[in-house]
Amino acid sequence: MLTWQIKRLRALGTNIVLSVFGEQDNAALIAAEFLIRQQEARLTVNQPHSEIMTINQLAGHDKIEVSSGTYALIKKAVLASQQHFGFNALIGPLVKLWKIGFNGANVPTDYDIKSRLSLCNPDNIIMDDALHAVKLVNAGMELDLGGIAKGFIADQIKSLWSAYGVMAGIIDLGGNLLFVGESPRRADGQWTVGIQNPDKARNINIGTVIKPACAAVTSGIYERFLIRNGKKYHHLLDPQTGYPLQTQLAGVTVFTRDSLQGELEAKRLFFAGQPIPGWEKDTNNLGAVFVYQNGNTKTVTAPIY
Numbered sequence: 001m002l003t004w005q006i007k008r009l010r011a012l013g014t015n016i017v018l019s020v021f022g023e024q025d026n027a028a029l030i031a032a033e034f035l036i037r038q039q040e041a042r043l044t045v046n047q048p049h050s051e052i053m054t055i056n057q058l059a060g061h062d063k064i065e066v067s068s069g070t071y072a073l074i075k076k077a078v079l080a081s082q083q084h085f086g087f088n089a090l091i092g093p094l095v096k097l098w099k100i101g102f103n104g105a106n107v108p109t110d111y112d113i114k115s116r117l118s119l120c121n122p123d124n125i126i127m128d129d130a131l132h133a134v135k136l137v138n139a140g141m142e143l144d145l146g147g148i149a150k151g152f153i154a155d156q157i158k159s160l161w162s163a164y165g166v167m168a169g170i171i172d173l174g175g176n177l178l179f180v181g182e183s184p185r186r187a188d189g190q191w192t193v194g195i196q197n198p199d200k201a202r203n204i205n206i207g208t209v210i211k212p213a214c215a216a217v218t219s220g221i222y223e224r225f226l227i228r229n230g231k232k233y234h235h236l237l238d239p240q241t242g243y244p245l246q247t248q249l250a251g252v253t254v255f256t257r258d259s260l261q262g263e264l265e266a267k268r269l270f271f272a273g274q275p276i277p278g279w280e281k282d283t284n285n286l287g288a289v290f291v292y293q294n295g296n297t298k299t300v301t302a303p304i305y
Contacts, residue, residue, distance in 0.1 A: 014174025060139030071132040081122035086271025092142030101224035113242035151260035198222035198250035207304035217262030219270040220251025
């Protein structure tokens with residue numbers, strides 16, 4: 001009888017659950033954990049030594065050559081940041097100023113916020129394609145791929161599992177989901193995906209969406225926030241103002257073919273605050289569910305059951 005094998009671990013600053021169906025050993029799970037640890041060591045900004053930290057430490061002084069995979073990810077992050085739709089891989093100085101979701105969270109002064117904004121300009125980064133080298137132009141700038149790294153790693157695990165012949169699986173990187181193959185739980189092979197209720201504990205849903213194998217990525221303001229003097233400040237900062245984005249949304253979940261794309265599209269739609277005309281015409285975008293703070297929902301080719 002075919003069964004699920006599950007591996008749980010703590011990495012990337014979150015709880016990870018890897019599940020494969022129909023495997024006779026845990027080789028694919030062990031290989032996935034090794035990949036996660038390897039990429040975390042390269043991409044983290046929470047340890048003193050990594051490829052990204054070396055770039056940050058040399059900001060304003062010199063460029064640093066990085067591995068080809070890291071360079072490709074940085075380039076994607078920078079190009080997306082330069083579109084100014086909300087995602088910004090250079091927003092680290094502002095995140096560290098607010099510290100929302102971490103010890104020492106506070107409401108900074110307007111002066112401090114404005115002084116940090118100048119360090120978050122995604123145009124002030126030099127990319128050398130020939131050498132795979134990166135330089136942050138100004139001292140104090142920080143590159144942080146935390147908003148895109150999980151999607152990048154999830155897609156890598158999917159490719160790895162394909163090499164192992166995994167027929168079905170679920171990659172759960174702290175709520176960032178990527179479904180692999182056909183679901184063994186439904187006759188039609190589709191997957192049932194829960195949509196988080198922002199007013200309830202994690203895994204309590206407002207409904208479900210039925211989708212073929214895809215990524216499901218959520219951007220929301222209901223898990224990390226700060227309350228000061230009766231006012232609530234969430235962690236999704238607007239790169240244009242330096243303050244938490246003013247929005248009526250509680251969260252948006254997107255369904256895309258690839259997880260990295262899901263990371264970007266979730267932020268694009270969250271910062272838009274509403275469906276973007278023509279967004280669903282991209283065949284890589286498989287739907288979205290908007291959940292508003294007043295409890296209302298709005299869907300794009302993703303009916304809730």
